Amino acid sequence: MARGAATEEPVRQRLLTEATRLFAERGFESTSVQEIVAAAGVTKGAMYHYFASKDDLLHEIYGRVLRMQMERLTTFADASGPIAERLHAAARDVVMTTVENLDDSKVFFRSMHQLSPEVYKIVRADRRRYHERFRDLVIEGQRGGVFRGDVPAEMVVDFFFGAVHHLGTWYHPGGPLTGPEIGRHFADLLLRSLAPVG
Amino acid sequence: MARGAATEEPVRQRLLTEATRLFAERGFESTSVQEIVAAAGVTKGAMYHYFASKDDLLHEIYGRVLRMQMERLTTFADASGPIAERLHAAARDVVMTTVENLDDSKVFFRSMHQLSPEVYKIVRADRRRYHERFRDLVIEGQRGGVFRGDVPAEMVVDFFFGAVHHLGTWYHPGGPLTGPEIGRHFADLLLRSLAPVG
DNA sequence: ACAAGCATACCGACTGGTCGGTCAGGTCGG
DNA sequence: CCGACCTGACCGACCAGTCGGTATGCTTGT
Numbered sequence: 227m228a229r230g231a232a233t234e235e236p237v238r239q240r241l242l243t244e245a246t247r248l249f250a251e252r253g254f255e256s257t258s259v260q261e262i263v264a265a266a267g268v269t270k271g272a273m274y275h276y277f278a279s280k281d282d283l284l285h286e287i288y289g290r291v292l293r294m295q296m297e298r299l300t301t302f303a304d305a306s307g308p309i310a311e312r313l314h315a316a317a318r319d320v321v322m323t324t325v326e327n328l329d330d331s332k333v334f335f336r337s338m339h340q341l342s343p344e345v346y347k348i349v350r351a352d353r354r355r356y357h358e359r360f361r362d363l364v365i366e367g368q369r370g371g372v373f374r375g376d377v378p379a380e381m382v383v384d385f386f387f388g389a390v391h392h393l394g395t396w397y398h399p400g401g402p403l404t405g406p407e408i409g410r411h412f413a414d415l416l417l418r419s420l421a422p423v424g
Numbered sequence: 425m426a427r428g429a430a431t432e433e434p435v436r437q438r439l440l441t442e443a444t445r446l447f448a449e450r451g452f453e454s455t456s457v458q459e460i461v462a463a464a465g466v467t468k469g470a471m472y473h474y475f476a477s478k479d480d481l482l483h484e485i486y487g488r489v490l491r492m493q494m495e496r497l498t499t500f501a502d503a504s505g506p507i508a509e510r511l512h513a514a515a516r517d518v519v520m521t522t523v524e525n526l527d528d529s530k531v532f533f534r535s536m537h538q539l540s541p542e543v544y545k546i547v548r549a550d551r552r553r554y555h556e557r558f559r560d561l562v563i564e565g566q567r568g569g570v571f572r573g574d575v576p577a578e579m580v581v582d583f584f585f586g587a588v589h590h591l592g593t594w595y596h597p598g599g600p601l602t603g604p605e606i607g608r609h610f611a612d613l614l615l616r617s618l619a620p621v622g
Numbered sequence: 623a624c625a626a627g628c629a630t631a632c633c634g635a636c637t638g639g640t641c642g643g644t645c646a647g648g649t650c651g652g
Numbered sequence: 653c654c655g656a657c658c659t660g661a662c663c664g665a666c667c668a669g670t671c672g673g674t675a676t677g678c679t680t681g682t
Binding site: 252253255256290308335336339340376378381382384385386387388390391392393395396402403408411412414415418419421 | 450451453454533534537538571575576579581582583584585586587588589590591593594600601606609610612613616617619
């Protein structure tokens, strides 16, 4: 009967989708479990069947985002070609991905600190690994003399991802700029600011 | 006995200070009014004597930050000297001010969306005016040919302030970089990314 | 082939507790 | 004795999480 595969859309998935939407809209603390299950068309019992807690639901949302972003970054970082091009492509991609999944991004930067201390640590560690991978690209360029070396790579990454995370604050689909356009501009700004002296 | 002026530190001020600290630490929704008044050494009645609501308390915190930042920006923007220098000084200053008042900044970007719709609109409008003042500096430089013109000024401002707002996420006093150092680096990154072609 | 046994998926009333906000009243300087 | 300042008990709303129960269908022994 091909059950669990595709009745319409599995309950677990619907819960994640609706929770993401609501958390992005009103924040984690201002969204009740009751609202989430109502939006997904189920009851609380169903939610606590699939997730250990409201916290766990948030954690799952983060896990999904982090896994996807890390996967994409690795693809671009490990490609062949000049370091400047690889960094540009990776930077451009993360902006486009962020714009395409704006709700995920909003939840991320608004509600991360609402996780329990233990789960928060795990998420921070994952995020750190991601930043380090990105930072290594900058360092590689600096070592090769392609990027200027008089600026800390770590700080450049924080600078850039600050800008990326804040897309959720000001970007609206249908605005004057599309995702790919912003991606190109952001990547250009990053690469230019790293251009070697002289 | 010089009441309302300066017994030790006025109750109203203590409430604002402690509320800022707690909101920055745990977020607006996760901080109860009870915790705030306990930290300030008073009771709920005292808080509701000075503030109309918990929301109003948050609004006051924002008002203070916005007024200060706007005042400082105006000083740097209206100074004399080349546009590049004025923008550099303004950018450097906003980073230093943000680092020096990190709690204010954390509250700002974490809890702004928890305000009531009406108050939220007011804060957004104030913030917009601030961004516009900053954007006008970029446009001035572009018109004068000092900055490259192939990048939307509005977006550059969002890019830069994204990075500034996120200082609260990663900056810790006592880390490898001081506020002024980060200020200089950030301003350098901004100015370099605006350097004209060729 | 069929029933007993069991796992999965889900329901919804309920509980213990927290929260923002109110209010009647006390205190004290001018 | 008034009004600004402040107290602390209290209220109604709400919330995360629990629990006893139902329905369905797969597995397995015979």
